[in-house]
Each structure stands twice: as C-alpha cells, then as structure tokens.
Amino acid sequence: MDKALSGTRILDMTHVQAGPTASQLMAWLGADVIKFEPPTGDATRGQLRDVPNADSLYFTMLNCNKRSITVNMKNAMGKEVFIELLKKCDVVMENFGPGVLDRLGFTWEKVHQINPRIVMASIKGFGSSGPYSDFKAYENVAQAMGGGMSTTGLPDGPPCVAGAQIGDSGTGLHLVIGILAALHQRNATGRGQYVEVAMLDAVMNLCRVKWRDHQRLAHGPLTEYSQPTAGLDATPRAGNDSGGGQLGNVLKCKPGGPTDYIYVVVQEAVWNALANRVGGAALVSDPRFAAIGDRRKNQAQMWALLNDFAAGYTKRELMAVLNELDVPCGPVMSTKDLAEDEHVRLREMYVDLDHPQRGKWHNVGMPIKLSDSPAQIERSPTLGEHTDEILREVLELPDAQIDAMREAGAFTKDAPKKTSEYHPLRA
Numbered sequence: 001m002d003k004a005l006s007g008t009r010i011l012d013m014t015h016v017q018a019g020p021t022a023s024q025l026m027a028w029l030g031a032d033v034i035k036f037e038p039p040t041g042d043a044t045r046g047q048l049r050d051v052p053n054a055d056s057l058y059f060t061m062l063n064c065n066k067r068s069i070t071v072n073m074k075n076a077m078g079k080e081v082f083i084e085l086l087k088k089c090d091v092v093m094e095n096f097g098p099g100v101l102d103r104l105g106f107t108w109e110k111v112h113q114i115n116p117r118i119v120m121a122s123i124k125g126f127g128s129s130g131p132y133s134d135f136k137a138y139e140n141v142a143q144a145m146g147g148g149m150s151t152t153g154l155p156d157g158p159p160c161v162a163g164a165q166i167g168d169s170g171t172g173l174h175l176v177i178g179i180l181a182a183l184h185q186r187n188a189t190g191r192g193q194y195v196e197v198a199m200l201d202a203v204m205n206l207c208r209v210k211w212r213d214h215q216r217l218a219h220g221p222l223t224e225y226s227q228p229t230a231g232l233d234a235t236p237r238a239g240n241d242s243g244g245g246q247l248g249n250v251l252k253c254k255p256g257g258p259t260d261y262i263y264v265v266v267q268e269a270v271w272n273a274l275a276n277r278v279g280g281a282a283l284v285s286d287p288r289f290a291a292i293g294d295r296r297k298n299q300a301q302m303w304a305l306l307n308d309f310a311a312g313y314t315k316r317e318l319m320a321v322l323n324e325l326d327v328p329c330g331p332v333m334s335t336k337d338l339a340e341d342e343h344v345r346l347r348e349m350y351v352d353l354d355h356p357q358r359g360k361w362h363n364v365g366m367p368i369k370l371s372d373s374p375a376q377i378e379r380s381p382t383l384g385e386h387t388d389e390i391l392r393e394v395l396e397l398p399d400a401q402i403d404a405m406r407e408a409g410a411f412t413k414d415a416p417k418k419t420s421e422y423h424p425l426r427a
C-alpha cells in the first residue's frame with residue numbers, strides 16, 4: 001500500500017467548492033477519485049477564468065489528483081453507467097442542491113440497495129431535515145446563518161464574512177472525517193452508511209467558542225472583550241480581540257500599508273519581559289497593568305502604548321523582537337508574503353504545477369502531513385480526460401460497448417442519436 005487510502009475508490013459527483021475540496025483531500029490521501037461530471041463539466045471550470053479556453057484556477061485548485069469522466073445522468077444509458085460505477089466504488093460523494101439525486105432516481109436507499117458496502121456522503125446547505133432543508137446554500141450564506149458573520153468584524157461596523165472559507169472548505173473537512181469514520185466501520189461490519197454534513201452545522205461547530213461566550217453573558221460581562229458587553233444577549237463582534245483567556249490584538253507597524261500589522265498575544269507569562277522592553281522598569285511596575293485583571297480593565301491604554309512601540313518597526317522586525325521575548329505573535333501576511341515565504345515553500349504549502357491548457361500555475365499544498373505516505377500533488381484533469389480509461393479499467397468494458405454507449409448519448413449532453421433497445425452494459 002503506497003498511500004494511506006490506496007485501494008479506496010471514490011465516485012465524486014461533487015461540484016463548486018465544498019465537495020471538491022473534500023474529495024481533493026481524499027485524493028491526496030491516496031484514494032482513486034473519479035470526478036463524475038455532467039457533459040458540460042463542473043461549472044467552476046469556466047468561472048472566473050483568467051486564461052482563455054483553459055480550466056479556471058477555481059477548478060484546478062480544488063480538483064487535483066482526480067480522474068474525470070463525463071456522464072449524462074439524464075440519459076438512460078448514462079444512468080446505467082452510474083449504477084455500474086456505484087457497484088465498483090467504496091464511496092460516492094455529492095453536494096447537489098436539495099432533492100437533485102432523488103429526482104434522478106438515486107435516493108440513499110436506492111444507492112444502498114445497489115451496493116450495500118458503499119458509503120454515501122452528502123453536503124447540504126442545511127441538511128435533509130428541518131424547515132430550511134429545501135434551500136440551496138453558498139459559502140457566505142452558510143457564514144451568515146451559522147453565526148460566523150454576526151461575530152466577525154468591528155463592533156461598530158457591519159457583519160463581515162471571513163476570508164477563510166469555513167462554509168465550503170470547512171464543511172468539506174467535516175465530510176472527510178465522516179467518510180473516514182464510516183469506512184472504518186464498514187471495514188468491520190461490511191455495511192456502508194449515509195454521511196451528511198450541513199454547512200450551517202459545520203459553521204456552528206467552527207464558531208464553538210462564540211457559543212461559550214453566548215452562555216457566559218448570562219453570568220456577567222465578558223471582561224476580555226475590549227468593548228462593554230454588560231446586558232447583551234448574544235455574542236457581539238469582537239473586532240480583533242483575542243477571544244481566548246489571554247489578551248490579544250493587532251498592532252500597526254511601519255511603513256503603514258494595508259497589511260503592515262502584527263498580531264500580538266499579551267500572554268500573562270510574558271508581560272514583565274514585554275513591559276520591560278517597551279517601557280523599562282517603570283512600565284513593569286505600573287499598577288494599571290500589574291496583573292491580568294488590571295490589564296483587561298485598562299487594555300485600551302495598554303494597546304496604545306504597544307502601538308506606539310510598534311510604529312518604530314516593520315512587522316517582520318517586530319516579529320524578531322517579540323520572538324526573542326517569547327511573546328506569541330504573527331505578522332499579518334498578504335498572499336504575496338506567503339507565496340514568497342521560505343517556511344511556506346519548505347513545507348510544500350505553495351507548490352508549482354503544470355497544466356496542458358494553462359501552463360505553469362500554483363496550488364496550496366496538502367496541510368495534513370503523513371510520515372509514511374506524503375501527498376504527491378498532481379494537476380487537475382481536463383473535462384472527460386479519463387472517460388474511456390475508466391470505462392475500460394474500472395468497468396472492464398470493451399471498446400465496441402463504449403462506442404455503443406457513446407452513440408446512445410451516455411457521455412454527451414445531446415439527445416441520443418440512436419433510440420434502439422440495445423443496452424451495451426447488458427449485451
């Protein structure tokens with residue numbers, strides 16, 4: 001076994017971001033991921049295109065190490081191909097809108113009947129039960145409804161979405177965990193099961209500490225917040241407050257550009273050393289900041305002093321100063337900073353790839369590092385690149401049958417040319 005998931009075959013019907021990010025992780029862990037696309041392809045292939053006639057980065061960055069087959073599920077022969085593939089796969093993944101697979105005739109009960117060992121994994125905006133179950137969802141819809149937006153942003157500004165894609169990619173991570181657990185159980189029992197992750201649920205899970213604060217409000221104000229919280233009945237936007245037991249915030253550095261900031265956690269254990277560096281013995285003994293309770297109460301003054309100090313340094317210079325004092329801190333990195341960062345490159349978190357349509361490009365690497373089976377990142381497939389290969393290798397179909405199925409419209413969006421009763425898969 002070359003990779004951790006070698007020997008696991010996944011029928012990947014996912015599209016856009018939430019599902020493909022999950023199946024890409026499964027592929028990087030070594031699964032054989034068959035991207036099962038409509039003849040027109042995953043819509044993201046053509047969205048936000050930067051190179052004419054080439055698959056967009058939106059697609060290529062989320063679909064590496066997969067094989068692509070195009071099958072028309074609205075064609076009788078296409079459905080037959082789907083059924084045959086279901087029989088040969090360990091997992092089927094999808095993130096269609098509510099009821100799409102049911103309308104195509106493939107409920108979980110039907111899929112389970114076709115292959116009792118298969119694990120079926122679905123992402124839905126709000127899950128398959130409850131008053132919201134009929135609604136579609138995208139990233140920011142999930143952030144809005146899962147509590148992410150109401151708790152993100154400056155207290156006196158509008159709610160904000162986070163740059164991290166917690167609604168899509170965050171849900172995808174949850175799905176991978178569910179699939180791995182279901183495969184583990186299947187290997188013991190021989191029986192597959194249905195795994196569902198709702199984007200709303202995943203965002204709530206990722207906002208867990210905001211629910212800690214929600215309940216603490218009933219017992220008094222949240223003293224670590226830099227704004228008054230007495231009398232509130234819901235967790236407010238915390239700006240850049242740390243949200244943990246230690247005080248934290250951003251400091252503005254020189255030369256004052258949009259990302260010239262550093263995040264600093266004034267950990268209790270480091271206050272004396274930090275105060276000494278910033279203001280000497282006088283600041284160490286200043287009663288306004290002597291104990292953590294005093295610093296919480298007077299944090300506006302403390303941050304003003306630290307900001308004055310930070311103004312004399314670039315974010316990288318200040319990082320060096322603070323690291324020497326063992327103060328937890330992090331410069332606010334732009335995508336450019338990260339793309340050029342030695343540490344990031346060394347850990348293979350920004351990798352170079354080639355693509356037949358678009359030439360050189362980069363992908364963010366695999367964040368899960370396995371010592372015995374490190375991920376080898378390979379480019380995404382072009383549309384239908386492996387259709388014949390998969391039909392021959394996985395379904396073991398001879399070329400004549402593949403041709404007959406093509407004639408019957410199994411792989412194209414056009415109506416079938418022939419309407420005979422001939423069924424290549426049953427021939």
Ligand SMILES: CC(C)(COP(=O)(O)OP(=O)(O)OC[C@H]1O[C@@H](n2cnc3c(N)ncnc32)[C@H](O)[C@@H]1OP(=O)(O)O)[C@@H](O)C(=O)NCCC(=O)NCCS
Nearest residue numbers: 016017018037038071072073074095096097124125136137
């Ligand atoms: C993302 C989303 C809003 C996109 O909506 P959409 O573009 O209208 O796509 P849907 O998933 O609703 O529908 C897909 C259609 O393609 C069709 N289709 C999919 N695969 C096909 C295939 N291989 N052959 C033929 N038709 C196919 C489906 O049958 C469906 O058609 P229908 O509307 O006639 O039933 C929706 O899929 C969704 O809510 N997904 C769940 C939540 C989610 O994952 N959101 C995050 C996305 S990043």
